[in-house]
Amino acid sequence: MIFSYPVFRFMGMQSSLPLPSWKTVLTQIIFYFILEDFVFYWGHRVLHTKWLYKHVHSVHHEYATPFGLTSEYAHPAEILFLGFATILGPALTGPHLMTLWLWMVVRVLETVEAHCGYHFPWSFSNFLPIYGGADFHDYHHRLLYTKSGNYASTFVYMDWIFGTDKGYRKLKALKSGHMEDSGKEM
Numbered sequence: 608m609i610f611s612y613p614v615f616r617f618m619g620m621q622s623s624l625p626l627p628s629w630k631t632v633l634t635q636i637i638f639y640f641i642l643e644d645f646v647f648y649w650g651h652r653v654l655h656t657k658w659l660y661k662h663v664h665s666v667h668h669e670y671a672t673p674f675g676l677t678s679e680y681a682h683p684a685e686i687l688f689l690g691f692a693t694i695l696g697p698a699l700t701g702p703h704l705m706t707l708w709l710w711m712v713v714r715v716l717e718t719v720e721a722h723c724g725y726h727f728p729w730s731f732s733n734f735l736p737i738y739g740g741a742d743f744h745d746y747h748h749r750l751l752y753t754k755s756g757n758y759a760s761t762f763v764y765m766d767w768i769f770g771t772d773k774g775y776r777k778l779k780a781l782k783s784g785h786m787e788d789s790g791k792e793m
């Protein structure tokens with residue numbers, strides 16, 4: 608925060624009235640989500656290389672079955688490294704302070720949901736097919752570091768484009784096939 612504040616200021620961050628319109632807020636936050644997801648994906652993949660995994664990222668992976676609080680449980684170097692993905696969007700666009708706070712809140716809520724371990728009927732991924740959510744990230748925590756896949760933070764398309772969701776898709780297909788089979792038996 609101390610280091611990013613001058614950058615936000617330089618990029619035109621406002622903290623006075625009037626507040627920005629909801630269209631500006633929404634456009635900026637959608638842009639931050641897309642950018643964050645892209646940068647996080649590559650940063651996270653790098654963290655899954657042997658040395659970085661062993662010395663940094665394994666802390667976050669201590670929990671093979673995560674719950675909400677474990678979303679923020681990571682090596683300090685990882686917090687700084689992947690936190691860069693979160694502040695890059697605001698650093699580029701200089702939003703209003705309220706937009707920055709709102710972005711921080713929704714980003715933390717999003718990662719807590721992704722780690723909560725429950726796929727609720729009201730989970731976002733039920734309504735927005737490009738959204739990952741708990742089921743998607745749970746799979747990432749379940750497997751060995753070289754085989755995990757599902758590296759993106761919010762959306763599913765990065766892993767789909769770069770082929771790192773093959774295991775997850777296979778499992779999903781198997782599960783739905785199995786459910787269809789047991790449905791036929793009934």
Ligand SMILES: [Zn+2]
Nearest residue numbers: 651664668747
């Ligand atoms: Zn990981």
Ligand SMILES: [Zn+2]
Nearest residue numbers: 667678722744
């Ligand atoms: Zn995680």
